[in-house]
Amino acid sequence: MGVIVVVLGLLAYALFRPRRRESQVSEDRLVAIGGLVVPSIILMVMLGFTVRTFAQEPRDGEMNITVNAHQFWWEVYYPEQQFETANEVHIPIGTKVKLRLLSDDVIHSFWVPELSGKEDTVPGTETSLVLEADHPGVYRGQCAEYCGLQHANMLLLVIADEPADFAAWTAAQARPAETQNTRGQVLFERATCSGCHTIRGTTAVGDFGPDLTHVGSRQTLASGMLPNTPGHLAGWIKDAQSLKPGNAMPPVPSIEPEELRVLVSYLEDLK
Ligand code: CUA
Numbered sequence: 001m002g003v004i005v006v007v008l009g010l011l012a013y014a015l016f017r018p019r020r021r022e023s024q025v026s027e028d029r030l031v032a033i034g035g036l037v038v039p040s041i042i043l044m045v046m047l048g049f050t051v052r053t054f055a056q057e058p059r060d061g062e063m064n065i066t067v068n069a070h071q072f073w074w075e076v077y078y079p080e081q082q083f084e085t086a087n088e089v090h091i092p093i094g095t096k097v098k099l100r101l102l103s104d105d106v107i108h109s110f111w112v113p114e115l116s117g118k119e120d121t122v123p124g125t126e127t128s129l130v131l132e133a134d135h136p137g138v139y140r141g142q143c144a145e146y147c148g149l150q151h152a153n154m155l156l157l158v159i160a161d162e163p164a165d166f167a168a169w170t171a172a173q174a175r176p177a178e179t180q181n182t183r184g185q186v187l188f189e190r191a192t193c194s195g196c197h198t199i200r201g202t203t204a205v206g207d208f209g210p211d212l213t214h215v216g217s218r219q220t221l222a223s224g225m226l227p228n229t230p231g232h233l234a235g236w237i238k239d240a241q242s243l244k245p246g247n248a249m250p251p252v253p254s255i256e257p258e259e260l261r262v263l264v265s266y267l268e269d270l271k
Contacts, residue, residue, distance in 0.1 A: 061098025149246030155224025176201030184266020
């Protein structure tokens, strides 16, 4: 409003002033002041505010997590404890957690509305976001940049834990898989599963799909799309394309029902 009044005032002055030749010098001064000095002062003040805002933003978190986005799921890596999980980001409450955001294929956008704004994940470069939760709870997230057929089903959960619960969770996740179900493990290792998925502690070391070392501990399957139940897992293994068309998991039509049952119970036990 102030700017409009000043500009219109100057315009009125220019239109209706008395025409006099000798005012040339003072007009030059007016142009210099109005066109150079005043804008410079305004821009310097705004620069000061911008620098202050940037300085107040946390550059580093008190804890770091790497999130690598894929079509259509989230790889989550804890560098300090050196384990990987998927589609579920556990954080301790009251801690500034810095997410290092990467993308493996196309541009996605990490968005957990209750905890922060959106941040794009861009192939070939790195972005970051600081998350902090004040209260324990499960916060739903969603990819916020159209990334292909299953963009709408590229969901995630941020689970904010009390510090002791978080410590217990990370300690459990950092351990290799433990199982009594050797038949299930051998089935997994010999089947095509191991070409794409890792289960630490076994010979399955594929790294195309999510790390399944503790898949049984997760709340969802298919990046937040399905609850993690034996029935959904069996359907997913048998024909993931019918549940989430366009995802990278091939159907396994040849699997025998009995093998499927053993495989599902093996995976669901990987807590
Ligand atoms: Cu990933 Cu939209």
